[in-house]
Amino acid sequence: MKEHAVEELPLPGCFRYEIIPLEGIEEGVWEWVYEGERSPTLTITASPARGMGPTVELVRRLREGGYAGRALVPHLSARLIRDERHLEEIVARLKEAEVEEVFVVGGDAKEPAGKFRDALGLLEALKELGSPFERVGIAGYPEGHPFIEEKALMEALIEKSAHASYVVSQVCFDAGRVVKWVGRIRGLGVRLPVVVGVAAPIEAMRLARIATRIGVGESARFLRKQRGWLLRLLLPGKKAGLSYDASGFLEALVREGGGEGVSGIHLYTFNDLKSSVGWVRRQGAARGGF
Template identity: 45%
Template sequence: MSAAGFRALLHSVRYEVLPAKATEDKVLAHVPRDVVVTVTASPVKGLEPTLDLTTRLAAHGYRVVSHVPARLLRDDTHLKEVVERLREAGVDDVFVPAGDAEPPAGVYDGALPVLRGLSELGGPFAHVGVTGYPESHPLIHDDVTIQAMWDKREYATYIVSNLCFDPRVLGEWVVRIRRRDVRLPVHVGVAGPVQRAKLLSMAAKIGVGESARFLTKHASWFVRFAAPGGYSPERLLSRGAEALSAPSAGVAGLHLFTFNQIAETERWRRAVLERLEG
């Protein structure tokens, strides 16, 4: 990837954070106001911590994206209440995944009915994101996940790719969705400069049941972090440079999974920018 292309990605970055007790202070201390912050939601804790943190960060002047997992919504009334609360906070961007809650909290078992519900409410958000899966979903065939993006295209405005550590897989996925005529801009999901020990610690703090699911679903991540030389987001992006920087790829920016290592992620971004800018 050219220096100019890499700089552009680092300037159009989004930081995904977990709604933990210390998250607000970490964001205020380390994240510039021009960096978009996205707030995840936990099947264990429900939507309330997400909505609360989103509201507080928006009041501090951040552009905040709230995750609204379909399987955490009870019904149409609950969806309308969530929309009203986010709009009152000045939020104009939401990310709507299916979510992992099992069983679902209510009537929605996937993102598409929620996207349709938002449309019926008049399209209250200027920006609506949906999930893309560069690596195979454990329960859903690849062709089905791409078909799902096609089905959502008239309701969504962008795609966030799920975490991927293989630049070849990531590049091939972008090519494949474009061949299927999915034209939504893609924010490439990349892990920040995460230390393995801290990632394990974070997983343990999510909660007993949640942590078990996290570790089961993402066991391969820890192998990546423990590999010789560790993990480097810069190395991953440089190896995927050709595919990700092609005009046809439609890559709009980076979505960095911070795992709440917020200070470390911003230090890394600043250091790379300073090096690229000479």
């Protein structure tokens, strides 16, 4: 994965778009994101309410429609995968779609579907299968995790990094905190490139609707993870429909110095691809064009 200086972060190839496998998203990809061989990377999440099936199926359909397999990055959620045989089946289908990269997470399912309880166990299982993917991403948490202690998070990140190619940070609204977190993990010996998680522009009500469609139990967890953002949107004096805009965050990231090894921007689109793509293009125009 190519690394960029922080001053160069707002570049077209630097952005990747995260999508949720819900009704209508495939049409949105073709309408707003697909650009032939120049199409940006798409990462496809996995939902506890629906399992791994919709993620793998969306990858298959996008590949059959012409999206390059190398630009499709499915999430492999450990707690949604039953056992090694289930994992082998998923890997086989993804390899058929010419997928070269996956993003491995523990997942938000309350109870694991089988033997895999966390991302590390799944990473080790992939290694046992001969490391079938060229690149593997893992998650990092600049502001901590609502259910995991900070020390345990850092220990897990160190262990996972031995099996990974890069780390994606959870959405954070404080660029300074992201920079400090990058410095901290470097101090702990984690040298992986960091792809910084950024929330795309979206209205608070749309976020709530998306969360509801994901599933009742998962919806609550999803909203808890985004609680800092929601508080910003719902502060007194905010106009109805006003969305968060990460332009200031990117400017602050550059201003703060960014940290060694920052490799790109992971855009949490919440399936509003029209707004997300438009925003990315405006970032390019504001910084000399894409």
